[in-house]
Amino acid sequence: MTIRDVVFPAGRQALYERNHYSPAVRSNGLLFVSGQVGSRPDGSPEPELKAQVRLAFENLNAVLEAADCSFDDVVDVTVFIVNPEQRFETIWEVVPEYWGTAPFPNITCVGVTWLYGFQFEIKVIAKLPDA
Numbered sequence: 001m002t003i004r005d006v007v008f009p010a011g012r013q014a015l016y017e018r019n020h021y022s023p024a025v026r027s028n029g030l031l032f033v034s035g036q037v038g039s040r041p042d043g044s045p046e047p048e049l050k051a052q053v054r055l056a057f058e059n060l061n062a063v064l065e066a067a068d069c070s071f072d073d074v075v076d077v078t079v080f081i082v083n084p085e086q087r088f089e090t091i092w093e094v095v096p097e098y099w100g101t102a103p104f105p106n107i108t109c110v111g112v113t114w115l116y117g118f119q120f121e122i123k124v125i126a127k128l129p130d131a
Contacts, residue, residue: 009062
């Protein structure tokens with residue numbers, strides 16, 4: 001059996017342990033990051049949408065940093081949005097604060113009906129710097 005090379009950011013282990021998943025796994029030169037939401041340290045959602053999106057990116061960046069990566073190393077993005085018809089424009093006012101400059105990673109955006117009380121989730125695949 002292969003042992004997973006798991007990456008944990010500082011201070012959020014309780015959230016991952018409670019929900020039984022790893023924040024990220026290194027494999028074959030890539031970092032596969034689980035979906036990150038705008039959760040406070042206790043796991044509860046940040047109520048205001050723009051603040052929730054910012055916190056999701058901050059949580060994502062903490063996972064990337066724990067693996068010695070940054071958003072510049074991201075090659076693939078999947079975004080999940082509850083009611084995207086109503087929220088997409090508001091969310092995309094925040095995204096450029098974290099997205100960097102061209103060339104950008106590819107993206108798949110999926111509209112969903114439920115995200116465990118959240119409105120936005122982002123998961124990524126990044127190339128590890130030493131790969």
